[in-house]
Amino acid sequence: MKKESPKYLRTSLAAAMTLGYKNGRFYRNARLPCINLLLTYSSGCAGNCGYCGLSMKRPGGYIDKSFIRVEWPTYTVDEILQGIIERTDKVKRICISMVTNKRSIKDTIDITKTFRQNVDIPVSLLISPTILEKEHLVEFKNSDADMIGIAIDCATPTLFDKIRGKNVNGPHKWEKYWECYKEAIDIFGKRKVGVHLIVGLGETEKEMIETIQKAYDLGGSTHLFSFYPEKDSQLANHPQPPIGQYRRIQLARYLIDEGLSRIDNFSFNSSGKLIDYGINEKDLLSVICRGTPFMTSGCPDDNGNVACNRPYANCPPGPEIRNYPFQPNKEDIKIIKKQLWS
Secondary structure, three states: OOOOOOOOOEHHHHHHHHHHOOOOOOHHHHHOOEEEEOOOOOOOOOOOOOOOOOOOOOOOHHHHHEEEOOOEEEEEEEOOOOOHHOOOOOEEEEEEEEEOHHHHHHHHHHHHHHHHHHHOOOEEEEOOOOOOOHHHHHHHOOOOOOOOEEEEOOOOOOHHHHOOOOOOOOOHHHHHHHHHHHHHHHHHOOOOOOHHHHOOOOOOOOHHHHHHHHHHHOOOEEEEEEEOOHHHOOOOOOOOOOOHHHHHHHHHHHHHOOOOHHHOOOOOOOOOOOOOOOOOOHHHHHHHHHHHHOOOOOOOOOOOEEOOOOOOOOOOOOOOOOOEEEEEEHHHHHHHHHHHHH
């Protein structure tokens, strides 16, 4: 029997641990309050994105492919729902990720309704713009999802075409993704839609920050990732961005998304590297010492705290944490300060 959606879903390994279905421990006692779910079909995803473990070009059958380098075990929707009901004190958000497969449109709507009718926990959708029209976004809203994520990932149209679009025989188009982003904001409201962006795919720091500013000015926000190569993907040998580059972008994203500053105030060198945030040194240091800019950016819980903190999704556990899934302590802040301009 095929274990496919809508009856079955894959969960991240971290989510399976939160639900008690997998054993394991999180480095430094991190916790995942968001149950990350992925629709699954034996026909797979139509995308050929160069960095993705689910790419059609990556060797192996779709059901067996890993995603962000970890196992994504498969459970029935009923099993997942029961696990959530038993842990409503620990689960603060549910995120359902589509794949580029037309079956996933109706299934996403039906699964969202199932969760919302059985638990009082907000549901985010990470959607696939290539297969969607505006009417589908309205249906997502009517199914009681409250937030939308759109994985544009690349900071420039050239990189998008090179890694996700026509250059890799992929179906995705830069213009379609941004059109869908604007439509989602119209339907779900300001700051209810987030763009996923991956630092380190070949863009300059200035190009990435320009895209973060664009996402904010249109009414959304940015959920930031550091590139981390997936085995056997087309970018398996592409290096991670230097930690200093990622830290600078994290701080810029925080200042922009919190309305504390704009790219207009920043300065860049001739290579597009960020060299000045254009704000008072004392104020900047105060923001850095909060530690918050360097935590995972993602959809919040009902109290406004990040629920989708994706522990170690884009770095191995250890001293070079890219997105802190917990509040950085004083020792972490010391390390971050050194990393910022490295």
